Amino acid sequence: MSDDNDTKSPSPLINPSQRLSQLAGHVAAPKKRRAAKTKDEPPADYSDILSQLDTLRTIANTPDAKNRGYVRQKQAGKLWVRERVLQLLDEGSFYEVGSVSGTVKWRKLSGTKEEPISYVPSNNVQGFGMLRGRKVVFTADDFSIRAGHADGALMEKTIYMEKLAIALKLPIVKLVDGSSGGGSVTTIKTAGYSYIPPMPSFEFLVQQLNMGIPNLGAVLGPAIGLGAARVVACHFSVMAADVGSLFNAGPKVVAGATFEEGLSLTDLGGPSMHCTNGTIDNLAANEQECFEQLRTVLSYLPNWGGSLPPVRTSEDPADRRCEELRTIIPRRKARMYDPRKIITTVVDIGSWFEIGALWGTTAIVGLARLAGRPIGIVSLNCEVNAGALDAAGSQKITRHLKFCDIFNIPLVQFVDIPGYAVGTVAERTATMRHGVALATAYFSTTMPVFSVVTRRVYGVAGGIMLDCRNPRMRVAWPSGEWGSLPLDGGIEVGHAAELRALEPDKRAERYKELEEEYTRLMNPVRTANAFGIEEIIDPAVTRKVVAEWVKHVYEELLPARLLDRASGKIHPMFY
Template identity: 80%
Template sequence: WVRERVNRLFDPGTFHEVGSVAGTVEWKRLAGIKEEPVAFTPSNNVQGFGALRGRKVVFTADGALVEKTIYMEKMAIELRLPIVKLVDGSSGGGSVTTIRTQGYSYIPPLPSFSQVAKQLELGIPNLGAVLGPAIGLGAARVVSCHFSVMAGDIGSLFNAGPKVVAGATFEEGLSFTDLGGPGMHCTNGTIDNLAADEEGCFEQLRTVLSYLPNHGLALPPVIKSEDPVERSCESLRTIIPRRRTRMYNPRAIIETVVDAGSWFEIGALWGTTAITGLARLDGRPIGIISLNCEVNAGALDALGSQKLTRHLKFLDTFNIPLVQFVDVPGYAIGTVAERSATMRHGVALGTTYFSTTMPVFSVVTRRVYGVAGGLMLDCRDPRMRIAWPSGEWGSLPLEGGIEVGHAAELKKIEKEKGEEARELRYKELDEEYRRLMNPVRSANAFAAEEIVDPALTRRITSAWVKHVYDELLPLRLIDRANGKIKPVFY
């Protein structure tokens, strides 16, 4: 089955197997020291080189012959080539029968994981697909990848299988899907993306690779774009509702601004308060971050923060500039948010914004409030950002903010003049603050650097991305080669 998958994954005729004669041989003794093979069973561990849309990559698939895997992991480092991992099994992980075979037990070794850590450090793309049950070491190999995808019809992933779980935890009768299927791991962030089947996994692997360099000392690949940079985006002028409580489709903004057909979302099923992915502007790869006002009113929760943290590290690893569309009322609040450690994960996101060094351009589409808004918009100096006329910002949203800031005054009015007088005063305060929060006033004070026509967003961001690729990223590669920049993915 591995060789069948190889033929479907790679460009026709490009796969070259390494260790093709590795396997189990039955030998027949002849005269003297002579012998001849009479039967041969190839190793189920298939390794080699192939091409995805013309890009040469290292390939590994599951099997018990760990030496082949270690060899190819080292080849990816030596040749600075992306590595693709198809996982269906334990990847040569432990078995209790080994004790009987060897005659003794052992402290579990992980001889191949040092190479994985080295690849991540060097920015060598690690792309993994779960095409069956990924167990133990197999699960660890795919989760350690920069990008992972699971086949919805056959994929599952777990630390130990149902029988081990039943013996250790008394959870009985679990299927592979119950224990670690797509509904579990594509919604909690363990696996990035879900595909319908193997073919869908292969297509996602090809697509992600098309945005990435071969290693961290190279620029992302630029292609020719048929989508004009000057294309005006008039629909963006009306996409933000006039009523502040109404939602809109943030993905429509992304798809309108970037090159047609270039948007590839990563992690759509988990951390849904945030949207992350890859796209192109005038053929140049960019990372995308957006808040999702359709979920939790856009308030950033713990999982959303983790998702953004992972994506920032991903972009920093591959020298990909970030364009972010910001509409954030702050971090999620309430008992659920507190119980899920939202602030801890939010602070981790903040430190990642400030510790990564890839260029960042921000488009304020509507709200920027609180710590979350400040971390996202104030993470680079000087700031590269524009705002739409629909923008509003501050330390706290007026809903609740007026109650806190004028608590004593409102309480006194209610006590002396009644509830109706209190409501009237609240309305007066609300109108006063909304007048003062006109974004043009912020621009007059240079608190917002530039307010632009939303229809020009594609043109403005494309010009910035072109400058980044022409002038800034080459300097970044020099600093990275000299050790001044050391991105960390995990």
């Protein structure tokens, strides 16, 4: 009997790879069938969230021509906040922080889905950008939303940017138009209670100022309350003449408090008020010129007080002779001259930037470069009050000394000072009070100072300016004259009894004899003989002499100063 197996047809041969595949199929776990995707399940690529962000950003970046605030902004001749940011910063460098902060109303869709149906952005546009290749932090008010009041802003956002400037040691630029997040009475209704006004941002602001983190502000509309305080506190501020104004409170509040009715914004605090009293440093024709001044000032400053000012390559030779300076000071002492001509002749061509030209006009201060190295400039203005330093001029120089000290900028002075201003106006405006404050600034700051005596040095004011460093770094021109008092008035005081005893005709003759004798004795060469002045130089070589000093300061003294500052040996203070 045959076997059943023998009757079956032989199975085909299986190669090893097929057999391995069969075994793998037995061992492998069975594949689970993926559940069908439900309609409410969020996409794996988070495109729903990204879409919501895009929607909000599109709203924030698109001006609403029907919005009353936007229409009011344009009718006032002002740029919209995002137009300002793009015009201020280098092209393509704008990076926003808090781009979707604001008030959003959401509509629920199916399941967990929702979509924004309305969005009011916070009225501060803030972030990072570049100014002529320099990275900065910036804040910009949006007056078209709640006039910049806190009701439409997130205070935390502004404070965060202030902290970032400190942490990253970056300059901060503030474009002010409104209250910069200050309060409004409607906040009481929104919150349901009144409040003691908080001031959390000023802690960080003061820290920035004294760390030497450049604070640069522009008034591009009405700067009110907190907005006014933020820009005035800056190291440098500028106001747009066509749209800028600044005040503690607006015309309606003023009318109720002081009964001054019918005041416009410019009547109350326009450029003619605040660019001439020192509240704001500089005046600009419009917003674009404000931006240009901010860029220019920043080009002289370090990112913070722990670094050196930026040095540029200069094509203006350091040893360029200035022959015209030999004749700029008239031999006749009653005649005036243009002090700004001395500055622009000595410094690098095109580098002079004046600060505060419209206030404290007895003094001239600003920034310039010598062989590409930033320097501060102080000069007296003989064309105003004969150069006698009044209260406003003292305040102006005091502020500039602290500015140079906080930014490690060496100071060059062109000195022609007959003394502090005299007379009833000078006494009424507390000239000596502010003069002593100036003396304190000279002797408490530590940045290097070099003085060029161009003509007169008299009285306490002259002594303060030239004796503020030990050893003194100074030279004089052949036109120099100095003493406790000028001869005009000084002779009458010193020889009062002798002159009173003479007949009028003899008195005039004796006065002339005394004047000639004192003039001869006041020959500056005699002072140099006694080493009362270290060196008298040819005015034509002034640029070369000062440039050599500035070069040494940057190569040797400023690096050592940074170490002293880092170790706490010196503590520059702006406020």
